[in-house]
Amino acid sequence: MSETRSGRRSGGRAGRQALRASTAVDRVPFLTRTMAPFEVLSAEGLELIEHNADTLLEQVGIEFRDSPEALALLRDAGADVDGERVRFPRGMCRQIVQATAPRTFTQVARNPANNVEIGGMNTVFAPAYGSPFVSDLDNGRRYGTIEDFRNFVKLAYVSPYLHHSGGTVCEPVDLPVNKRHYDMVYAHLRYSDKPFMGSVTHPERAEDTVEMARIVFGADFMEEHTVILSLINANSPMVWDSTMLGAARAYARANQAVLMTPFILAGAMSPATVAGTVTQTLAEALSGMTYVQLVRPGAPVVLGSFASSLSMQSGAPTFGTPEPALVLYAMAALARRLGVPFRSGGALTASKLADAQAAYESTNTMQPTVLGGVNFVLHAAGWLEGGLTMGYEKFVLDHDQLGMWHAFARGVDLSENGQAIDALLTNEPGTHFLGHPHTLANFETAFYRSPVADNSSFEQWSLEGGIESARRANPIWKRMLAEYEPPPIDDAIDEELREWIERRKASFPDSNV
């Protein structure tokens, strides 16, 4: 046992050092935006929202359900606890969060070259999360399996534009509910070396995730470093449930990061206005972040916001519409004022396939995501059908868009070469620039090159079959998977991980709860 423990630690470190040398996969670092974010509210407007959120926390409060430990912590910190209802004196949450929550933090990856900095002017892209179904053009829509899960881990690993392996890239429905997290976390740790997300479906599964990470990274290392980021959703309106609180507690205690995210279908789970939805989101997130800071002051925490507007006619959630974009911009500004990293956005759509609707809607969310200054972008690639389906072709199309954002975020190059004044002054009117030395010097890197857009003539395109873009994306994900090579891992660590998982799986019966 002690050998194993010591092997765990030094193996972890040795593994990390070995991997430092390896850069098998093309990668682009996370985005560091160079432009001030787009703002939809004035400072006065934002103050009004903050005031209203404080009023809501003070007068109505929020429920922390089945969590006596949370209630005790909150009471001790000065909240008014009445049963499970917790009311906060004005400013209390803000004060606690601002006192200890980091403005920005590093999530360490198995390959340190893939570490991400979450907060500030940085933007990190992660794949879509949580869908029970997957779809591709060959086999249509079907329940996700662990094979699909591994495929999406591999695709995100291969993509130079996804900085993160994500979490539940799809539900592996072929595995028992109470054990599938072992295979999911193992897939992230083994088939990728980018940062990843942990299980949140039960506090024990969160603890399992932490244990598995300790085998890879070493327990001491994790006391000082964050290697897991996990998604904690509020049960809006104004409820935190014990599953989510328990998972948040497990991670925070281990100094691992959580995204405290109200998931809101506006009109049902919040008032049917932008300002009302923003107010409630801020109140819920503040209370959740406060809890995390009380569990472990300084534990990394991200203010999350997921808002969709409900179709007030059919009751269905809608995506890519103007009101959630306004919510996103406003919440991003509120997170900046609070001084914490912000999670929102993604390539969201209600469409069932990667058609024009999917692309309009996805882009209508991704544009605010980047221009508004989101720090951690879950659902940046693959999302379909309101999150019920992870699409292979959609993933390819979205990932191409993420590539474009890298070029955009660099901003306008005002270097001498960028200004091109010599080119302008040596080119005669009416003479094209194609053969100019400046053009030839910039030829390779001048403009973003899409792997999937078709820019050829109608005639050429027709000759090639007149294929629409989702169909063109189909061979691309197949090629990405075919060319995938797993990142190296220390054999001892891999063996320890596998043995640990085997022991845990054998220690209790399968269940689908």
Place this chain on the structure above:
Amino acid sequence: MSETRSGRRSGGRAGRQALRASTAVDRVPFLTRTMAPFEVLSAEGLELIEHNADTLLEQVGIEFRDSPEALALLRDAGADVDGERVRFPRGMCRQIVQATAPRTFTQVARNPANNVEIGGMNTVFAPAYGSPFVSDLDNGRRYGTIEDFRNFVKLAYVSPYLHHSGGTVCEPVDLPVNKRHYDMVYAHLRYSDKPFMGSVTHPERAEDTVEMARIVFGADFMEEHTVILSLINANSPMVWDSTMLGAARAYARANQAVLMTPFILAGAMSPATVAGTVTQTLAEALSGMTYVQLVRPGAPVVLGSFASSLSMQSGAPTFGTPEPALVLYAMAALARRLGVPFRSGGALTASKLADAQAAYESTNTMQPTVLGGVNFVLHAAGWLEGGLTMGYEKFVLDHDQLGMWHAFARGVDLSENGQAIDALLTNEPGTHFLGHPHTLANFETAFYRSPVADNSSFEQWSLEGGIESARRANPIWKRMLAEYEPPPIDDAIDEELREWIERRKASFPDSNV
């Protein structure tokens, strides 16, 4: 003849008065944005670009070809004219433009309820312009006809989200080149009562456009008011040709507005960098606007920018990519600094059909269009295939997006109802808002309602045929055309227009030049 002339004037006025009472078509006024534009360059960066543009105009200059009158005007104003090459002392163009060009102007429509204000915080949407082909899902891609032209005029008229009838909504290829402008301008004047664009393919056709407008609006009225807006493209790099200059002169002399627009495929018609392309665009536009202000000081003029990045591999123009978005944001800021209205943007794509590529690319341009603060948006609906095709289904999908921009541009409602604080304070944690009086009171208008997005369940969508979004758009344009009713027009004016056209058409032979 004199009766006709007098009838022309009073008929015009009477017609306008009669129409003031009519509001047959649902309409939404042009956008008045409430948020500061997104900026990609600092003031120092913009100054550097302005400095470089002045250097380009001073050292290389620009050619005004086959236009002795332009050369004489520019020489008299202080430019250095050498053959057809015109070099400008530093600051000269800026000084002339700022002295007399209006910061904002009204384009009067046949129905004054449809007048648009071009400049400032306003954004006006016009359909795509200039395609020789049209396409729809029933008949595929084919040359445009005058029937297609009239259809798109009718669709833009029926759409509450297009503020403008546009110009060459498609080329009516079934009509002779030298006479089709009569039918095009007539279609705008007769089948719509929104503002429109004039012919620019020959100076005489511009004069014909002005004559036709005088029949409808009255010659005196047009001396004081702008009723035509026309698109003048530079022949980049650094050339204005006599056709475009002649058309610009005809309109400016008549106090009608022109969009002085460098049309640039970056890498071929400008250097292969964003800053180089912006510098050249500014220099070209400044010289063109200067000419217009010398023709008639105070004539309305719009700084235009159309930039696509060339695929440096295939030589094809690409759309919706990051570099042209940066050009757009930078040019919008430069136009604001100059103090003139700005034209750019649109729903641009290289795709041959309304697929995901078309929607990603279109949205990637429309987002900067609105967030960057474009004042006049040509190509806001229908554009396909790099502008070679006007798509019926694409028009419907784009127009839905324009509807969303109206909701977005209003910004966050911070009224008492918008804040929804009463709703938040009277709702119990865990209780949904669907039945709350505040929700019921806001039910109808809470969120933008798309006529074409499908938000239903996978099962419902499958039962209804599993139809992708372009296919759903097909019956919508048919219904819009079926429900179209022409706006009223004074019979005497209509007769005079028709007779005038007949006489003009009969006065010279058909030609396809």
